[in-house]
Amino acid sequence: MFYDRDPWKEQSMKSRTSLKDVAREAGVSTATISRHLNGSLDLPEPTRMRIEAAVSKLRYHPNPHARRLSLGKSDTIALILPDIANPFFAKLAAAIEKAAERHSSMVLLHATFNKSDREMAALERAAQNQVDGVIFITNRAPEAKVARALNDFARAVILDEDVPGGKVPRVLCDNGLGGVLAGQHLRAAGHRHVAYFGGGADLHSTQTRLEGLRSGLAQNGEPAYEPTLFVGDHSPTSGRILAEEFLRNADQETAIFSGSDELTVGILEVFHERKIKVPDDFSLISFDDARSLHLFAPAITSVRQPVDQLGERAVEILFSDAWDQPDFKALTERMPVELVERSSVAMPANKKKRPEKQL
Amino acid sequence: MFYDRDPWKEQSMKSRTSLKDVAREAGVSTATISRHLNGSLDLPEPTRMRIEAAVSKLRYHPNPHARRLSLGKSDTIALILPDIANPFFAKLAAAIEKAAERHSSMVLLHATFNKSDREMAALERAAQNQVDGVIFITNRAPEAKVARALNDFARAVILDEDVPGGKVPRVLCDNGLGGVLAGQHLRAAGHRHVAYFGGGADLHSTQTRLEGLRSGLAQNGEPAYEPTLFVGDHSPTSGRILAEEFLRNADQETAIFSGSDELTVGILEVFHERKIKVPDDFSLISFDDARSLHLFAPAITSVRQPVDQLGERAVEILFSDAWDQPDFKALTERMPVELVERSSVAMPANKKKRPEKQL
CATH class of the missing domain: 3.40.50.2300 (Response regulator)
Known part of the structure; x- marks a missing residue:
């Protein structure tokens, strides 16, 4: 570990305000506030406003790790891809980040450089981090263990290149x-x-x-x-x-x-x-x-x-309500492609006449 | 919240193995295991090996959110940038992700599309997430509040474009x-x-x-x-x-x-x-x-x-040991640039002779 001290000890007063302070200010119990902030409790409007005012006045930020413990949700998805410097993957990542934001979810980036051990390590780390879902992009034909690791997730989507043996939804181009x-x-x-x-x-x-x-x-x-x-x-x-x-x-x-x-x-x-x-x-x-x-x-x-649509669909599927439907994980979506004509195709150079091989 | 149930209830057996199970298997206390896994306890080799064997056998994954609570560390950095689809930022992000990995740290992506409110929201979210540090990239001249929000972090680095009023280290090109x-x-x-x-x-x-x-x-x-x-x-x-x-x-x-x-x-x-x-x-x-x-x-x-070096230096500074030195936050590093000559510069077209304005 590279820190010789806890950096958050020096953090602004934000992290020093406790739930207790907010409870005292708002005149309600800590449990009430906690459940309200979790979204698991509907409160009468005046109580809600008192709490919001106290939170705002004291600049209280709930500890996200504690919140995640209680909700079982991380508000992050893991994006595993070969290389973000590749313009196609960069555009895909941009579309995914944009779509994930609509679900209040952030994107954790894992570059694998198309290496088997890095793909496995990224999947392992995503499991440890208990992300809400995984979007997996590869540029090679991965081994069975990669598919098995993907299949272990509650929610994972294969994007762009197929992973044979993956029993999770796929979004590919046609x-x-x-x-x-x-x-x-x-x-x-x-x-x-x-x-x-x-x-x-x-x-x-x-x-x-x-x-x-x-x-x-x-x-x-x-x-x-x-x-x-x-x-x-x-x-x-x-x-x-x-x-x-x-x-x-x-x-x-x-x-x-x-x-x-x-x-x-x-x-x-x-x-x-x-x-x-x-x-x-x-x-x-x-x-x-x-x-x-x-x-x-x-x-x-x-x-x-259709790079934007590919990214969006992968995220929509990840956050779909249909995961408990029987055949959902067998879903494969193929997004249409188009040919953009420019100037690199012409009649073959007829000068170099050579005998054609027989079929 | 979009989940109508806890997706992790369905998760593989990994998340069901508890610290207690591992303690029982290894024949040591849960506190010993916990401190060992945190890296805060040096154990005799045989004890260490017994624990590792139990962890491996039971496929135990420590709950990362619990671990973060106890360590005050998130093992993530926030990368706030205008747009990952821009090839320059994509290459910068790739270099940052690669360098962060050497510090066992992951990268949380925030695209701001150069908008003030999105920059502020990303900074706010990074504070809530208690990331280990922030790398901030903008393409505009941000308002004073952006600088203030940056200055609130224990560790933040300004990269590529200056943020006036920012009292944190900067890495810019020359x-x-x-x-x-x-x-x-x-x-x-x-x-x-x-x-x-x-x-x-x-x-x-x-x-x-x-x-x-x-x-x-x-x-x-x-x-x-x-x-x-x-x-x-x-x-x-x-x-x-x-x-x-x-x-x-x-x-x-x-x-x-x-x-x-x-x-x-x-x-x-x-x-x-x-x-x-x-x-x-x-x-x-x-x-x-x-x-x-x-x-x-x-x-x-x-x-x-020098896009790779820019990204690497920002990360090295973020994880530097020198943050408690008096003038560290005033650091500005300017990385040299070079001119790559190709075919888009020639003598001016002399045909259109027009009288030159006086200086």
Whole structure:
């Protein structure tokens, strides 16, 4: 422990006013005040006003930890996410904080950097803190123990990326639709061979988007060429590595569907350095649309996640009255995505004519 | 209150194991266990191990609210900031969360959207929650009551923007240096008439950067033309409004020094729409460098704030051992900034020759 003394001894007079002082001032019992402040007692208006006046005059603040003990409520929710510095998660956190406030609840932040031990530690700490609920966001496919820890909470919601085995409500974006929209848009521009850059082959988001991409690229019952898969994690560094790998191995691919703005940043950094032009050399579609892609060179076409609605829904579900209904924990909500067209998709560069592989 | 029942009644067996059960299992008194778990008692190794084994076997979690009552410690700090969705604050929050973790402390998030009443409410709530400390970030020049509320805390740190009247330590970036670097760079490229876009004429950051800008634009003792001031708040919307105002009123200005990436986004949106070219028509320097400005069209030259160090220092100061030293609360740390040169500054467009105003 880093404190060599109790900092609250020095605190302003606020913390020194006791319930007894307020009771004396208001002329009622401490029990009456305590139950009134807890919201567990309805008092006649004059008594209520006498108490409020005494509280205000003496600047009394109930000790929140004592109150929590008696109410079994912490007025906080735990937000467990990979990295708040990631603009998509920052926007999600902002929406969650705003929505939580409507329930008088504060947000405790836990960054996991997508590491298993940190996810477990955050869940453990949330349990110790007896938060009113947990919103869990990961960027990887977590082990069964993560799902088990989540399932132990009275109230927890999985947000954005699925956690297999989690028996709690989920709020995801419609990843399948995102894949379909990207596939249809690329197909319409003349692309047949597309690479998908994603955060892991075992991720629910990767699998669902790939499925959508296949279906979007297919037309008139005619099957599509299987998208090439490049996987790492959702970071600019990973985007750089995958872009280098793509440039070494790309054969017939004329377009990239990038699974996140973070990957897109890394891809564009490599392309800029190597004077590879988007969309002249390769077309590119991003996913998230949480960065200022409209100002990029070129402006990047992207599947847009409904980030505010995702955050709001997760909080609404956490504070829902329906938790005792039989199938509530099996709830999965998929929020629609949209394609924002900008300038990073064009007809494939026809110069480099190469024989197409047989399907 | 939104709960119609106590959610923790349904909680896993964790919360049902009591201190008594552990005491019985370990064969020691509850007081011994309690003091051991509080860290206030050193026990012989075998006793300690017996207790740990009992805690582990029974999956006992001490009630954190009870523990906080007895220790006067909450293991949380309050982070009060304008908006976590702003990439600069998101990065700052990430650095703060990481540093707080080294002190076993969690971060409670409060977004104020730069509103006076929300800043006061967040401070009030932090006092009620008896957090171990407060990190306060604003984007405006707050009223005296905000400073007074901050001064009431045993431990609070002002971060990023000054709060006049605050008698607590401050961690700021070197705004003056930022102004000097921008001024020198623009002067070297041939600019004399520069507009500063900022978050308010009364802001410490605006005043200090303007002072630096003047000094950077001046040379050989010869005074500089007074920079033109365009002020709003640090948001893309404000950047758009100020850019329109600038285009209506710009007379001899050939360059813009933008006080934040948020303003820069708004400026560039308007310029793109109106086909105004950076740097051909106007040169532009941003401040923060927290967005992916290197991928913008054009890549934007920017003063870079040391965002990780700013966050780390604020936390280190909060948990410092020096709070009882006489002048500790008067501490102001200014972290150096640097100029990152990219492609948004060039020689002024000489086509539009207009007579220069007299100084």
